Amino acid sequence: DAGVIQSPRHEVTEMGQEVTLRCKPISGHDYLFWYRQTMMRGLELLIYFNNNVPIDDSGMPEDRFSAKMPNASFSTLKIQPSEPRDSAVYFCASTKNEKLFFGSGTQLSVL
Amino acid sequence: RKEVEQDPGPFNVPEGATVAFNCTYSNSASQSFFWYRQDCRKEPKLLMSVYSSGNEDGRFTAQLNRASQYISLLIRDSKLSDSATYLCVVNGAGGFKTIFGAGTRLFVKA
Numbered sequence: 001d002a003g004v005i006q007s008p009r010h011e012v013t014e015m016g017q018e019v020t021l022r023c024k025p026i027s028g029h030d031y032l033f034w035y036r037q038t039m040m041r042g043l044e045l046l047i048y049f050n051n052n053v054p055i056d057d058s059g060m061p062e063d064r065f066s067a068k069m070p071n072a073s074f075s076t077l078k079i080q081p082s083e084p085r086d087s088a089v090y091f092c093a094s095t096k097n098e099k100l101f102f103g104s105g106t107q108l109s110v111l
Numbered sequence: 112r113k114e115v116e117q118d119p120g121p122f123n124v125p126e127g128a129t130v131a132f133n134c135t136y137s138n139s140a141s142q143s144f145f146w147y148r149q150d151c152r153k154e155p156k157l158l159m160s161v162y163s164s165g166n167e168d169g170r171f172t173a174q175l176n177r178a179s180q181y182i183s184l185l186i187r188d189s190k191l192s193d194s195a196t197y198l199c200v201v202n203g204a205g206g207f208k209t210i211f212g213a214g215t216r217l218f219v220k221a
Contacts (some may be wrong), residue, residue: 031207033209035211042211042212042213042214043155043198043211043213043214045208045209045210048207048208048209050207055207055208056208068200091154091155095207097206098143098145098202098207098209099145099157099160100147100155100157100200100209101155102155103156104153104154105154105155
């Protein structure tokens with residue numbers, strides 16, 4: 001079975017550019033989570049969805065961040081405009097019973 | 112105060128040692144508890160759930176103390192392959208707002 005699939009694996013961009021991260025959850029999972037991980041702050045929950053509906057976005061750092069889930073098999077996290085402090089590993093995870101399965105993450109570097 | 116707090120370590124132990132990690136959480140309404148393991152440059156993976164009565168999975172034992180809002184993980188007979196970061200995880204009331212602790216790093220040496 002395919003796990004959670006994230007793309008791209010690595011993204012290097014310049015400050016001010018738009019960045020879009022993508023996630024395909026495991027089929028049948030009805031919850032999807034976006035996390036950000038840095039050395040300083042650890043794993044931070046940004047937003048999570050249930051049946052494609054955003055439930056809690058209180059972790060989204062500011063208006064530059066937005067997330068969508070247009071259908072059960074796809075979600076995006078967008079940063080516009082990007083800043084160097086957004087550099088981190090962004091993980092997507094999905095579940096149907098509280099036990100999270102993570103994708104391999106996207107390493108984002110904003111120069 | 113952070114919602115989930117862990118001792119960051121690192122813990123450096125010899126093979127065969129027993130090591131224990133602790134975690135405290137601030138939301139008394141939290142419903143579910145887990146330990147995840149994260150290897151360097153990899154994604155977190157579920158290690159085990161934590162039940163009120165305590166539970167064991169091979170060399171790993173997890174305990175929950177709701178009164179003290181405290182979770183623990185005990186690893187017996189440590190192996191080199193146990194070297195990783197161990198993340199304490201708490202789900203809030205309603206179940207699905209999943210919060211991770213900062214993790215405790217473990218190094219097991221020969």
